[in-house]
Amino acid sequence: MTALVHRHDSEFLDLILVVCPACGGRAQMTKIEGVTARRLVCSACGHNRDVEPRDARVTTYPPTNNLCNGLSLWYDIESRHGRFYAYNDAHLDHIATYIASNLRQMAPSPTGVRNASITSRLPLWVKQAKNRTEVLKLIDKLRSK
Ligand SMILES: [Zn+2]
Incomplete structure (x- = not known):
């Protein structure tokens, strides 16, 4: 992994x-x-x-x-669950890696600011395992834009 x-x-x-x-x-x-x-x-x-x-x-x-x-x-797409977006390619890649790894949460930063995590700010539906395939499809769609 x-x-x-x-x-x-x-x-x-x-x-x-x-x-x-x-x-x-x-x-x-x-x-x-x-x-x-x-x-x-x-x-x-x-x-x-x-x-x-x-x-x-x-x-x-x-x-x-x-x-x-x-x-x-630019990376903004509407899905049946809600809007999904990313700022740039690196951001899109980061979200894709997170989704694919299916981690429920990331380790807190050394400063302990867990809420500042990019992934904690993702909508819940994006993080749910049952939506993983769908979210990865959305990411692929955005990448080919
Ligand atoms: Zn122009």
């Missing part, structure tokens, strides 16, 4: 893939040193601008309404 490393949700927020507001293609939002805004760049149409979070003090899950200021995540 692949060793699972406890990773904080915010570790995956350095790069957020969003739907380009100009062309509907895949755009990247990256951090800008020293400021709260993020740079949005679309490789499909060249659209680029800075996106200011609605409230820089909080991290919401998902980050769409705050950090992305209303922009939709």
Whole structure:
């Protein structure tokens, strides 16, 4: 079994893939040193601008309404259980590894901040063993997007 490393949700927020507001293609939002805004760049149409979070003090899950200021995540899919989403490829991979390993919970971090775990923030239906095959299918679908 692949060793699972406890990773904080915010570790995956350095790069957020969003739907380009100009062309509907895949755009990247990256951090800008020293400021709260993020740079949005679309490789499909060249659209680029800075996106200011609605409230820089909080991290919401998902980050769409705050950090992305209303922009939709690229990896966002509706299922019969609810919405499933990921910020970027590394985030998607991390969730897939977790789901495939079927662990019920991850070990607490050295600081003991269990609630900050990415997996504890996943909706319950995503973590349920009976939905595993379905969730992995959703992940495959997003990967081929
Ligand atoms: Zn675009």
